[in-house]
Amino acid sequence: MIRLVSDDMRPPSPARRHLLAMADVTRDDLERILGTARTFATSLEREVKKLPTLKGRLIVNLFYESSTRTSSSFELAAKRLSADTLTLKSAGSSVDKGESLKDTALTLGAYDPDVIVIRHPQVGAAHFVARVADAHVVNAGDGKHQHPTQALLDLYTIHQELGRLDGLHVAIVGDVVHSRVARSLVQAFALMDMRCTLIGPPALLPQGLAESTTDIGAIRHADVVYVLRMQHERMQAGANYVPSLREYTARWGITPERLRPGQKVMHPGPMNRGVEIDPRVADCSDALVETQVRSGLVVRMAVLYDLLVGGPVSVRALAAAEVA
């Protein structure tokens, strides 16, 4: 989690902690954040769900790509912690008028935000904002590179469901090459000594990322089957990653027949029912898709808390904060 952005090119502003890539996160960071998230989960069971912890802080959400889950969960996470939020989507803002990312970041920086959460279609966008803006930066997805809070919430979900992380085996199935989620997950699993197998058609498996196979039968050995979204726009005729979606579904679609009883199934959403995941699987009790969304809220609360307050949190500390 602690990434001191060292950049020879610019005079260093005071070092700030950012969450830009899973590779920057240590096992200690990860365990601390998951612990904080569990504490917040407890607090959310109470009737009044709002905590005063980040009162007076400003969280800016800057979304250059459409997003339902991630943007809503960051916004709600900030609100549950009593922070002010400002959400900017590229449509309807100066971004539409061709404003550069640098100028947008500097403009928002003029409001002295504590955290900038950014999603952007280009690799390196979050790193870039971390260089130019004087705020903690959280990468909510930069191109096909990283989506670290998704990996954190997935680890949280797996831990909640299976009670441990060490030694578990996860199969990631589908369009790995275009998936920032897969890239963050591979690093997160390695950090927690979990085994990871990538499964999919040859052109959708990047070389050298992790153990990989084209054989869908390999999901049988996994504790968790993590299904990636097939992105229609990438599968247009002529791209030839796969001959057709029909053939993809027949060969790599996740059906009840291909799963072992009790295997957990995850998906970062949005799902293409009937393409990468059979609707019977999507609706079964072993599918953790909604649990993932719920985890997203508490994990993002924990990330904001960790960046702004730091250190482990206890229910007692939270109660004290409430009194204050």
Add this chain to the structure above:
Amino acid sequence: MLWMKDAPGANVVVRGARVVDPVEGIDAALDVRIDDGAIAAVAERVDANGHRVVDGTGLVLAPAFVDPHVHLRTPGREDEETIATGTAAAAAGGYCAILAMPNTDPVVDSAAALQSLVEGARRDALVPTGFMAAITRGQAGEELTEMGELADAGAAAFSDDGVPVRAAGLLQRALQYSSITGRLLALHEEEPTLTKGAHMHMGRVSAELGLAGYPSVGESVMVERDLSLAAAEGQPLHLMHLSAAESVAALRRARHAGVRASGEVTPHHLVLTDDAVRSLDPNVKMNPPLREEDDRIALLDALRDGTIECVATDHAPHARHEKDVPFEAAPNGVTGLETAFAALYTYLVKPGALPLATLLERMSAGPARVFGFERPRVAAGARANVVLLDLERDWQVADFRSKSRNSWLLGHTLTGAVVMTIANGAVVHE
């Protein structure tokens, strides 16, 4: 083929420098006297003749450098570089001759466009400057340019740099027709269907970063094709900015088989690997991309054994705001004229990976030979094209004569400074 503005011939004596001219077989402490821009004497002790005397003690005097691959961005992007600023950068880097690429806006594909550049060089160029003309009109890869007229107008060579000549049949015609001009074809080797949307070398690092990659084979498949065409036509060709070990191996095989093929390599491909891209710094983004350690070693071996005859900077200035963006949004290209010698001295010669004499040869005599220029040399009777180097001096890369500052070395401390450059007889930098 080379033009510069009028400059007075120097009258200088450099005393006691270590004179290194690998082709002339000189490596000794000598005096060098330059009379009115021509080398008059190279000897243990020469009379000053009333000339200005420069104390060369502790310095190296060598043939000045030749860069066969520079983007001067003129016409069209004078906000990024002009003939004046680009050649000032060249002078500061120790160069006595540079070749500018024709992928400007408009493309240099007509005698009229070339003539206006020649006039510009006569007016503004601080060091002798030559211009390549395009192989195809508008670099569109469809019709040959009027190579005969372009050569008469002074084109130094032909290149569609920035893009490959896609169609094999067209390159075959270009090889055939360019033979009437006696000018080389200089090729940017890339198979575009293998490099679509790419931002860096395809390998383990691109897999981690989620950036679409240029595979090595995207270069080498074209290198192999074009060497085969050159062999079939019996014509020479020059391979620009080689980056992949497979390409180097193909060049070496072709040369052994008697194909008249030459190659160049940039300082950044000799020093960096794709590991540097993990920083997501737009100043390590270029095409061809930084590749892996095996590629870097293959390039270095080829430079050492002469398979690759030239160091070329591929100096590619970009406006600050165009590089001040996320990595994926940034344009390809880095500057290099002002740092090439120091970078290679610091990262290759000093650690013992490359002999100084070899570096000096590949930065000067090699490219001059390939492109048919008079070789810069330290010998009585020669026009003075020499550089004075301080191999002990450390300096920080911070300020540039170039209009742009997209250098991968920004902030680095380098060893080896250019103290003085004399180009075509004139002191152009000190």
